[in-house]
Amino acid sequence: MQDVDGSGAMSQGGSGEHARRTRSTDGHPTAPRDPSPPAIELRSVTKTFVLESGEDLTAVRDASLTVARGEFVCVVGPSGHGKSTLLNLIAGFIEPSSGEIFVNGAPVEGPGPDRGVVFQRDTLFLWRRVAANISFGLEARGVPKQERKATVERYLKTVGLEGFAGAWPRQLSGGMRRRVAIAAVFANEPDVFLMDEPFVGLDYLRRAQLHRVLLDLWAEGGHRAVFMITHDVDEALALGDRILVVKEGRIVESVRVDLPRPRSTYMITGEEASAIRRSVVLHFGDLEIA
């Protein structure tokens, strides 16, 4: 059984050592040491789908994983190798065929507001204006109106969309919609953020801007763990405390990214980052590119 813990080491059995709880000079939390239950814990989780043809397809195989509170974990791997299935299992959208999943020590039984999900697809409610989109989760949880209003204003400011509270989603550009989606999930203050390629399709500059937004929101949150799927190793290097490599349904690698924050382009193209990048991409095979 693979067991990938919050310290970045792979071990056999158990949930492993809980990661350090420290803060870097810019206030971003880094992998903390905490006696309380980890943010996310998977114990020997397997998910098998039955195809229309009657054949079985195992998307996640015997995965064990511990994500510490406040830890930012990026998940990379080839398409169709089980990354999104892993996220859907933690979100509670699907049930594991075997194994157990815990969030903050509690077993996952369906979706819930303790796990905010930013989807790859645009999930903004088109019939609600920007402010109403951000307050949806707060309304659902019965937060009083005045408090909702203040929270929405704060998050609109954080993502730089103060002037767009009354706009319909269709009036926003792709990057602005992403910001609203991220703000809506962060405003709901979940314990864990699950993100499935949230910046896919955006150009380099917009991605960099949104990374800043995401890290600012994460810094504000303090003890919230992030589990983010990406195809971009550079993005994982820019954001993550740790990079997991998922291949053929298995977590085959867990690499700690010990670069200080904030991370510059220079840092994520430097020698240390290159070594991490190499260890990650070699899992995809030694491809002949040209």
Next chain:
Amino acid sequence: MSSKDNSIDSVPEESSQDSSGDALQDEGSSSGRKARRIHPLAILSFVAIIAAWQAASIFLGETVGYKRVPGFEDVFRSFIEYAGYWQGGLGAESTRTGAEPTNWGATLGLGHNTFVTMLRTIAGYTIGVVTGVGLGFLIAWSKVARGLLTFPAHLARMMPLLAMIPLFALWFGDSQLGVLTFIAFAVGILLFAITINAIGNVPLHYWQYARSLGASPLRTYARVVFPAAFPQLRGGLLLAVAFSWSAALAAEFLGQQVGLGHVLQSALYYASTDVVALTGLVVILFAAVTYLVANKTLAWLTRWAE
């Protein structure tokens, strides 16, 4: 906060001017203006229909005592016949008491019968929409409701509607309830099928997203699934407007003593094709008006849609 700078994103023109939603309405109305522009070929086709009608009335001529195809002059002259459908009052006596038909009496006769039919249409349409859409949502929501109601609802959808008029006549006689039930039935079974389809097309990730934000299944259904399905219902709701007028006229054949369907029935009995044609024109006019009102209302309700 570094991302405060909005310049990183290209704000669409309409929102850079005004993000309050008014810009969107302006955009909607400008596209509405485009839609309202009449194409020259449409005018040509309209003129061709008028010419063909008039030619048919001239060449088919009079057959066994009645005009098979009445000309325009006959149609407009038949307006006075509506005086016979006024029961008296407001300064115009009923022709049944021997009074001479007058244009005022005809105006009241036409107005009264049109008003009654319109009220029945609107009431039947409303009941049909609530029932059909409600049943569709109930079936999509509840496994028990799905098990119980899917088969009978689809069976009802297969029934030949016009052939059911005698059955409704037997059940309800000439009561108001019979007319309303028939219209509601016609509209309801149409919208039931469209609603089921519309809900089926709501992307799953909307449901998942709302649930992950802490919304209960009921809140998710009411606040997310219903509005997400609504644009797809729009076409059906508009189709049902025209359909409800047809159903109202058909239902008024069930022995009603007032209403445009009753006028048509009497006119057919006396072979007054000119009154039938004029009534048809009135129905087209009012159906078009209600369609436009419904279209505008639904366009406003879905002004957020992409």
